[in-house]
Every structure is written in structure tokens, then in C-alpha cells.
């Protein structure tokens with residue numbers, strides 16, 4: 001949608017000023033490279049490919065640029081490797097909030113799998129409490145810089161492990177202490193979401209929120225199971241829903257039944273453009289299905305997935321989409337309101353952020 005000629009120019013600085021909402025960001029995929037190096041040193045973690053900060057930052061991006069989700073996920077051994085103490089978790093969580101706030105994010109749901117931080121014996125409850133303490137500290141530091149950001153936590157179970165029920169119970173137990181919901185992550189092919197039906201039934205019975213990584217490395221069957229068997233409220237990625245959309249040579253578009261269902265029920269798609277290019281789920285940003293899906297008015301949201309592995313921020317994802325698809329402020333506002341409407345937060349609080357933060361923020365730019 002073209003902006004009014006008097007609108008603020010789409011510079012990186014202005015995009016950073018615009019209020020943004022992030023629903024899909026992994027805590028263990030967003031460390032500052034210098035923090036990885038310092039924590040490795042403090043914890044005696046000796047397996048980093050390099051301790052030079054600039055080289056390490058490049059290494060994560062190159063190694064994640066693998067064209068396959070499985071190889072992409074191997075890079076997390078190093079971030080999880082340095083996140084095995086409460087101090088490390090508090091630091092990483094606090095820095096995550098500071099970095100998001102500095103980028104203009106006003107509400108974020110950040111996810112991680114507690115079981116991956118228990119290699120040196122931390123109890124899962126201690127992991128959750130350390131991350132919550134870090135998020136609270138980060139919110140305080142951001143406020144001191146004049147930035148208001150609100151955090152929600154999503155707890156992930158790993159698809160290849162069989163601990164979904166246990167993690168779902170922790171998510172419910174901590175829901176009044178900042179845990180907003182649940183997710184399953186990890187390799188998709190060979191690990192259908194229906195392997196964890198008990199956990200999803202438990203969550204639904206407890207009126208708890210959950211999203212599922214689906215339709216990233218695997219196709220429609222995975223999306224269909226996530227929605228129709230598991231009851232996912234949102235889809236992590238979900239980009240392969242385009243496999244159920246056909247375009248005639250004359251340009252007429254036909255939605256299959258699943259694609260229609262996802263669009264008509266307003267099921268949010270947590271789209272992560274750069275990550276999708278790295279794992280091979282999309283050939284390039286310019287050819288990313290987000291253009292088609294947004295044009296068809298699916299409930300599209302824009303996300304970072306893993307800021308370290310993709311070398312990205314919310315602002316850089318917006319800038320890349322603006323370049324590829326000609327998006328402007330009105331589109332950014334639409335993505336942001338879509339995300340806020342889809343947050344695992346009380347309805348009145350979502351409305352409050354939309355009316356008092358997002359709309360006035362974009363009005364000042366448009």
C-alpha cells in the first residue's frame with residue numbers, strides 16, 4: 001500500500017522507531033555474539049568454533065545458511081552450551097529484552113525449551129525462574145532508557161524428545177508468572193505434532209494457549225495435524241500453506257480447503273522470512289510466500305525466529321520486506337496489529353497496546 005507522500009521516509013532509523021510486536025523469537029537463537037564468547041569462557045565451554053566475536057557472528061550466520069532445518073538446528077549446540085547456569089540465563093534473558101526494546105519492539109513473546117538448559121543439572125523450575133528474573137530485569141533496564149516493552153514467555157518442548165507433557169505442565173504452573181503459552185520446536189520431518197496429543201489435550205483442558213512449529217520443513221499434513229488434531233491457535237511459520245493455493249495462468253487464485261480454513265478462521269502465521277531462506281523453506285525474501293499470503297489477507301505476522309543465526313532484527317526484517325514487496329508504514333502497522341491481536345495475552349490488554357501504543361506510533365509516521 002503506498003504511503004502518503006508526507007509520511008516519514010522508510011529509513012532504518014524510522015523503522016526502529018515504529019512500534020513492533022514479535023511473537024516468534026527463540027531465546028537461545030538471539031544471544032549477542034560477545035555474550036556467547038564471555039559465557040563460554042566463564043563456564044569453561046571449549047567447543048566454540050572461534051572466540052573472535054566478529055568471526056563467531058559470521059560463523060553462526062554461515063552455518064545456519066545451510067538449506068536444511070536439521071543443519072540449521074545444529075548451531076544451537078553452542079548457544080545452549082553456554083546457557084547452563086542461572087546467572088547465564090538471567091544475563092541472556094535481560095539482554096534479549098534490552099535488544100528488542102532498543103529495536104522498538106513493544107510486546108514480545110520469546111520462547112525456549114527448558115530441557116536444553118538442564119545439561120549441567122539445573123532443575124526445570126530453576127531454568128524458568130531464572131529466565132523470568134532476566135526478563136524482569138531487562139524490562140527495568142529498558143524502562144530506564146525510556147523504552148516500554150512487555151514480555152511473554154513460551155515454553156517449547158522438543159519434538160525429538162518425549163517430554164511434552166512435563167513441559168506443558170510447567171507452562172500451566174507458571175502461567176501467572178509470565179509464561180504465556182507453549183510450543184513444540186525442533187526437527188519437523190519424522191516428528192509429527194500428533195506425537196504429543198496428550199500434552200495438547202492437557203493444555204486445552206486447562207484453557208492454556210499454544211502454537212506449533214508446522215509447515216516449515218514439512219508440508220500441508222503437518223499444518224493440518226497441528227490445527228485439526230492438536231488444536232494449535234497459531235502456526236510457527238506455516239509458510240507451506242501456499243502448497244494449498246493454486247494460481248491459474250490468468251492469475252486467478254484458488255484456495256484449497258485447508259488454506260481457506262486457515263485464512264477464514266484467522267489463524268495467525270508466525271512468518272520468519274530470513275530464517276525461512278536459511279532453512280530452504282523459501283528461495284529468497286523476494287520469492288517468499290509472505291507476499292502472496294499477505295495479499296490474500298491471511299493473518300500474517302512478521303518475526304525474527306533467531307536473531308543471532310539470521311543476523312537480523314525486527315527492523316531489518318521489515319526493511320527487507322519493504323525492499324522486496326514495496327511495503328510501507330500502513331503494511332507495517334497491519335503486520336503489527338495482526339501480531340498484537342494474535343498475542344497470548346488478555347483481550348483488554350491487547351486492545352490497550354493496539355489503541356495506546358501501536359496506532360499512535362504509526363500515526364506519527366504516516
Ligand SMILES: O=c1[nH]cnc2c1ncn2[C@@H]1O[C@H](CO)[C@@H](O)[C@H]1O
Nearest residue numbers: 026073076111112113156185186213
Ligand atoms: O525455525 C525453527 N524450527 C524448529 N525448531 C527451531 C527453530 N528455531 C529454533 N528451533 C529450536 O527450538 C529450540 C528452542 O528454542 C532451539 O534450541 C532450536 O533447537
Ligand SMILES: [Zn+2]
Nearest residue numbers: 026213236305
Ligand atoms: Zn522457530
